[in-house]
Amino acid sequence: MNSLCVLGLGYIGLPTASIFATKGRHVLGVDISPAVVETINSGHIHIQEPDLDVLVRAAVQSGNLKAATSPAPAEVFILAVPTPFIVAPDGSRTPDLSFVEAAARSFAPFVAAGNLVILESTSPVGTTEKVKAWVEDELAKLGRKVDGLLYAHCPERILPGQMLKELVSNDRICGGLTPAAAEKARDLYATFCTAQIFLTDARTAELAKLTENAYRDVNIAFANELSLICDKLGVDVWELIRLANRHPRVKILQPGPGVGGHCIAVDPWFIVDAAPQEARLMRTAREVNDSKPHHVVAQVRAAASEGAVVACLGLAFKANVDDLRESPAVEIVAHLAKAGLKVLAVEPHVRVLPESLQGRAELVSLDNALARAEVVVLLVDHRAFASLTLAQLAGKKLIDTRGAIR
Ligand code: SAJ
Numbered sequence: 126m127n128s129l130c131v132l133g134l135g136y137i138g139l140p141t142a143s144i145f146a147t148k149g150r151h152v153l154g155v156d157i158s159p160a161v162v163e164t165i166n167s168g169h170i171h172i173q174e175p176d177l178d179v180l181v182r183a184a185v186q187s188g189n190l191k192a193a194t195s196p197a198p199a200e201v202f203i204l205a206v207p208t209p210f211i212v213a214p215d216g217s218r219t220p221d222l223s224f225v226e227a228a229a230r231s232f233a234p235f236v237a238a239g240n241l242v243i244l245e246s247t248s249p250v251g252t253t254e255k256v257k258a259w260v261e262d263e264l265a266k267l268g269r270k271v272d273g274l275l276y277a278h279c280p281e282r283i284l285p286g287q288m289l290k291e292l293v294s295n296d297r298i299c300g301g302l303t304p305a306a307a308e309k310a311r312d313l314y315a316t317f318c319t320a321q322i323f324l325t326d327a328r329t330a331e332l333a334k335l336t337e338n339a340y341r342d343v344n345i346a347f348a349n350e351l352s353l354i355c356d357k358l359g360v361d362v363w364e365l366i367r368l369a370n371r372h373p374r375v376k377i378l379q380p381g382p383g384v385g386g387h388c389i390a391v392d393p394w395f396i397v398d399a400a401p402q403e404a405r406l407m408r409t410a411r412e413v414n415d416s417k418p419h420h421v422v423a424q425v426r427a428a429a430s431e432g433a434v435v436a437c438l439g440l441a442f443k444a445n446v447d448d449l450r451e452s453p454a455v456e457i458v459a460h461l462a463k464a465g466l467k468v469l470a471v472e473p474h475v476r477v478l479p480e481s482l483q484g485r486a487e488l489v490s491l492d493n494a495l496a497r498a499e500v501v502v503l504l505v506d507h508r509a510f511a512s513l514t515l516a517q518l519a520g521k522k523l524i525d526t527r528g529a530i531r
Pocket of ligand 1: 345
């Protein structure tokens with residue numbers, strides 16, 4: 126029998142399943158996409174993350190990791206499926222738990238007495254309780270009653286670009302629906318986690334994960350708001366932050382073209398949805414960060430003549446990753462193209478433009494872009510752009526959203 130069944134083989138599920146497999150556990154990885162399953166079973170990966178290919182290959186070659194499109198009996202079931210939000214016509218965001226529900230219902234027929242069910246997906250408060258209810262509902266439909274099932278929420282905190290290192294070295298939180306569930310989850314993660322593992326209840330663990338990302342979002346919003354204030358007052362925001370941060374108790378983050386990725390721009394909404402009257406600061410932070418791409422578009426349009434050639438450096442959602450999903454840079458490029466500008470995109474981490482930009486922008490090399498553009502917009506501070514100098518940009522208008530070119 127499998128030791129673990131991991132549902133969802135994306136950015137969290139795949140590294141987690143693989144690391145357990147390399148520690149000798151028999152792991153069944155489940156994904157609804159047959160293409161993903163086939164890719165993993167052939168020892169390859171469908172996502173980009175440093176060294177993940179090596180880990181997955183080792184896990185598959187050891188015979189301990191197998192992928193499939195449906196679950197099977199295991200001692201532990203780990204849910205690592207997406208939890209996006211749905212935008213209502215009035216602009217409010219509500220969590221979409223349909224992937225969690227579908228995954229929970231899919232493994233329910235395979236559970237046995239004493240199994241541990243872990244929700245790793247970032248989730249609104251109360252979701253672990255819902256997982257339990259969905260599993261029990263499926264069991265009831267089958268006329269079964271399973272004793273001693275344990276449920277815990279053990280959120281992941283790994284940073285894209287450093288996932289494998291942080292998977293092992295980050296402290297973890299295990300929040301159980303019962304203390305026994307939290308303890309059993311701790312013993313499981315201790316298989317590979319070398320840092321401290323803290324035990325709590327499931328609701329606290331759920332809110333802790335959301336709080337971490339909301340905290341970062343609010344702090345980035347502070348930096349982004351400062352950048353708007355500085356633009357208005359003619360002050361260099363980078364110099365301002367550098368100097369303010371010399372105070373022993375001030376540590377301002379960096380402004381940018383907006384906040385991207387699948388976590389920081391999403392998770393605060395789960396708190397706002399649950400406590401709309403109370404979460405005023407978090408809502409405003411989201412609004413400030415979401416407005417930043419529009420500010421950059423306005424800056425470029427003000428600098429560019431009609432139909433001008435604009436070079437946009439970077440498309441990824443942050444530096445040194447190739448992930449273009451939920452990227453403010455992609456949003457900005459799309460708006461500039463729509464405004465009639467000729468947009469040259471430079472993104473050393475990809476070979477093709479995302480679908481949303483195909484036919485609207487041209488993917489070119491840095492040299493090509495610099496030779497042709499009238500306006501240069503630095504959107505991502507990739508290492509590949511670190512050697513750019515102001516001298517190379519002489520005669521061009523520069524909009525440096527990351528303060529990378531000094
Ligand atoms: N950003 C800024 N200024 C900054 C820092 C970041 O504009 O000073 C922007 C980035 O460019 C990017 C966005 O914020 O567009 C998010 O980047 P990030 O590096 O702050 O975070 P993520 O989304 O890659 O990963 C976050 C991490 N959470 C925290 O640091 C609290 C990570 O630890 C989580 O595991 C991850 O979310 C997640 O999956 O929840």
